[in-house]
Amino acid sequence: MAALAAEVGTTWTLVYTLPGLAVVAARRGLPELAAELFAAGSATAEAGSVAVSFPPDLAVAGAALSAVRTELGEEAFRRAWERGRGLRPDDVPRLAGAISDRSAPA
Numbered sequence: 001m002a003a004l005a006a007e008v009g010t011t012w013t014l015v016y017t018l019p020g021l022a023v024v025a026a027r028r029g030l031p032e033l034a035a036e037l038f039a040a041g042s043a044t045a046e047a048g049s050v051a052v053s054f055p056p057d058l059a060v061a062g063a064a065l066s067a068v069r070t071e072l073g074e075e076a077f078r079r080a081w082e083r084g085r086g087l088r089p090d091d092v093p094r095l096a097g098a099i100s101d102r103s104a105p106a
Contacts, residue, residue, distance in 0.1 A: 014089060015045045019061040021092075025099050026064040031071045032080045033098060038065050039084025040091075 018041030026034035038061070045051060069077045087095070 012048070012050050014092065015041060015048065015050045016057065017041075017092070018044060019057065021096055021099060022068075023060055023064045026068050028099055030099060031068045032076070033095065034064065034068045035072060035077055035080035036084030036087065037095060038068070039081040040087040043085045043087075044089075 018037050022034045022037035022041065025031075025037055072080065
């Protein structure tokens with residue numbers, strides 16, 4: 001799905017895909033990657049004037065984002081967020097691959 005969203009390149013697909021990937025990264029024990037993906041989703045939404053408005057998505061993403069920020073601490077979170085704001089759609093498949101390369105925690 002990540003490769004397709006990046007290939008299609010429409011903003012709304014990325015705005016929904018990136019936070020979803022971030023939640024998966026957080027659940028797999030990859031908080032820095034999760035923060036980067038959340039930031040990329042935020043930057044993409046701002047650039048395209050698109051808002052995620054499906055309520056379950058907002059609740060799940062909000063809880064995961066809060067947990068990631070707590071786990072990393074403010075300084076590490078800020079650095080990861082800044083890296084994520086610079087991500088491009090072409091980076092999405094590689095980042096999704098980094099999630100799937102990591103085994104889920106027991």
